[in-house]
Amino acid sequence: MLAPRSGKRFPTPLFSHQAPLAMRHHYFLLPTLLVLSWLTTACAPSFYVDLKPVRPSNLFVEGREQARAFTADSVEVRLSFVCFEASRMVFEAVYRNPTRGQRLVVAPAKFAYQPRRTEPAPLAAPTRRPRPAPGAAVSATVAAAAAAQLLPALPAQPVAAFDPEPEITALQAAAERAAAKANRFDWLGAALAITSVAVDVASIGKRETPSQAQSRDALHDAVVTYQVASTANKIGHAIAADALHLRALNLQDYALRKVTLEPGQQVRGFVYFPRFDAADTVRVLAPVPGGSLPLDFVQTHTRR
Incomplete structure (x- = not known):
C-alpha cells in the first residue's frame, strides 16, 4: 500500500528538467519496487496442510482416520486429527478401559507431541524457488522454499497440550x-x-x-x-x-477433560496443541498408566 501524500510542496515540478536527477530516479524506483514486491508475494504458491496417521488403520470416525495403540493390559487409545485453528491444532482422543479391575485416569494436560522434519531446513532463502504442480504433496522444506520463506526452528523437547481447565475458567x-x-x-x-x-x-x-x-x-x-x-x-x-x-x-462440551474411567468405561474429547506447520511428522504421546503411547502422524503440504 502506498504511503499517504504529505501536504509539503516541492520547490520544482516533480519530473521537470529542473528536478535533481537522483530525485527523479527515486520516484521512478519506488513504484517499481512496490509492484515487484506485490508480484513476488502474489505469485508465491499456497499450500493446504493436513494430518493423517502414518500407518493406515482403516478405522474412521466422522470421516477422520484414527491412529490406534494399546497398552500391555489392553487399554485402547485412538487419535484422529480434527482441524487447525489460528494457532492450534485439534485432535480427538478416544480412551477405552476394558480391564476388569483397574481404574484409568485420563488427563489432557499430560498429552504431548514432538514435531519433526524429514529434510533439514536451509540456513538461507533459496535463490531458485521450486514450483510444485497443483495437487502435489511436498515436504515443509520444499513448501517454504516455494514461498521464499525460512523455516522456524522446531522445539527440541515434546510440547505439552493445553490444559482446558484454566482456559475455561x-x-x-x-x-x-x-x-x-x-x-x-x-x-x-x-x-x-x-x-x-x-x-x-x-x-x-x-x-x-x-x-x-x-x-x-x-x-x-x-x-x-x-x-x-x-x-x-x-x-x-x-x-x-x-x-x-x-x-x-x-470447551466444556467438546474438550477432553480430566476423568477417571472405571473398568468397561470409555471417554472421547478434543485435545489442543500449539500449531507447527513447519513439520513433516508429528508424534503424539498419549498418557497411559506408567508412561505414554506414541501415535504417529504425517503432516502433508499440498499445493493448492
Missing part, C-alpha cells in the same frame, strides 16, 4: 466482566440527558438569543451522539460476552 470470568459492562448503568449518559431536559425546561417562556439557542442545540446533539456511542459500546460488550460464553461452553 478464564473465558467464564472474561464473559462475566463483558456482561457486567454491557449491563452497567450509564450515569454520565443519565446526567447529560437530565441536564438537556433541564435546559429545555428553563428555556420555556423565555426569549432566547441566537447564541443561547445554538448552545442548547449543541447540547442536544452531544447527548444524542453520546447515547449512540454508549449504546454501541454496550452492544459490543454484550456480543463479546456471548462469544466468550460460547467458547467456554464449547
